[in-house]
């Protein structure tokens with residue numbers, strides 16, 4: 001099995017281009033199931049999760065051509081031949097469940113394995129299903145699968161008990177052909193929701209209010225393939241900002257939307273990191289002493305749960321005591337045990353982690369327990385004395401495009417070994 005071997009690195013210097021967003025591209029690829037004709041999606045990140053979504057779409061009858069050199073995927077979705085998703089694909093990636101809304105809307109039926117829990121918590125889909133039912137679908141849950149059937153969907157008002165990103169996306173896609181108007185209230189407002197709505201509208205949908213907590217979808221008869229470019233990955237951007245800061249380096253990020261990074265930039269500045277926003281990107285200078293800060297994860301525009309683990313790496317070597325409260329997922333502290341093996345001083349009390357910053361971390365053998373936990377380990381490894389070996393890096397490859405190459409280009413001593 002492949003591992004990442006990371007040695008203590010000099011301050012990172014140089015420019016890095018941020019890839020297209022994982023959490024935007026996956027729903028967008030699922031949404032292509034709704035259209036007749038061809039779609040071309042640009043700035044596709046080279047991720048394992050995109051490979052899984054490609055296989056899933058191919059299984060459903062979609063022709064997918066992925067040019068990795070151009071970073072483009074071309075999809076022909078004239079004919080959907082299958083409505084059941086195989087367990088071996090869905091179980092690898094939660095975003096697979098996002099094909100349910102489009103299948104229901106386009107062919108009136110879908111059968112998908114329940115995604116179940118994962119390393120970061122239980123991750124239910126009850127809000128997705130509540131939305132489909134409200135639109136008129138019959139939902140059957142048996143033998144670990146969810147089946148949804150509808151001869152016709154009808155627009156209605158749907159209130160989400162929590163502004164779930166996945167539920168907002170799935171219901172928005174299910175509702176595009178529903179008769180009349182659907183209103184999703186207490187909808188998620190993440191930038192990835194706006195990107196999905198923009199793509200759907202380019203294909204002919206009539207969606208208003210994406211990016212606010214009330215999204216209105218007027219049903220249309222048909223969508224047609226289009227071209228679209230995925231927004232930059234705000235979590236990859238945040239991770240590289242921390243890589244610059246933690247190594248006391250100076251890194252310039254290209255292809256970012258500064259607005260999407262507000263909570264991350266604010267917290268980095270509070271830590272005493274210099275962050276300058278320019279028209280071309282963001283410059284991060286980590287030469288000052290890093291100060292402890294408190295963080296609470298929240299839906300956008302709050303501090304993103306996906307940045308919690310990487311930020312904890314920075315706080316592990318900050319001056320003073322920080323507190324991190326995880327409110328979105330109930331079990332997203334799996335990285336703590338591994339960071340402690342490297343010498344971090346962290347105590348967990350229920351949903352809070354209390355971090356006493358230390359001067360030095362020490363490299364050892366550690367395991368990436370999930371995607372962002374893996375990123376957190378790389379960040380600590382860059383400044384740890386001695387060498388760190390990170391195993392289970394398939395988690396990292398799910399969501400970071402060529403991370404070790406991008407870091408090495410900035411001067412990091414990191415290599416992937418078999």
Ligand SMILES: CC(=O)N[C@H]1[C@@H](OP(=O)(O)OP(=O)(O)OC[C@H]2O[C@@H](n3ccc(=O)[nH]c3=O)[C@H](O)[C@@H]2O)O[C@H](CO)[C@@H](O)[C@@H]1O
Nearest residue numbers: 023123124125126127128162164165166167299305328329
């Ligand atoms: C609010 C939030 O930060 N969402 C993140 C979440 O989206 P993702 O779509 O995976 O998760 P949700 O936004 O749906 O979940 C947020 C919360 O809602 C609960 N829930 C969700 C659906 C449901 O049907 N029932 C239910 O109770 C979840 O248990 C969780 O506590 O992970 C993505 C990938 O890391 C991130 O990009 C999203 O920013």
Ligand SMILES: C=C(OP(=O)(O)O)C(=O)O
Nearest residue numbers: 023094095306371372399
């Ligand atoms: C947890 C994440 O992704 P997923 O929802 O695909 O597990 C993530 O992007 O940090």
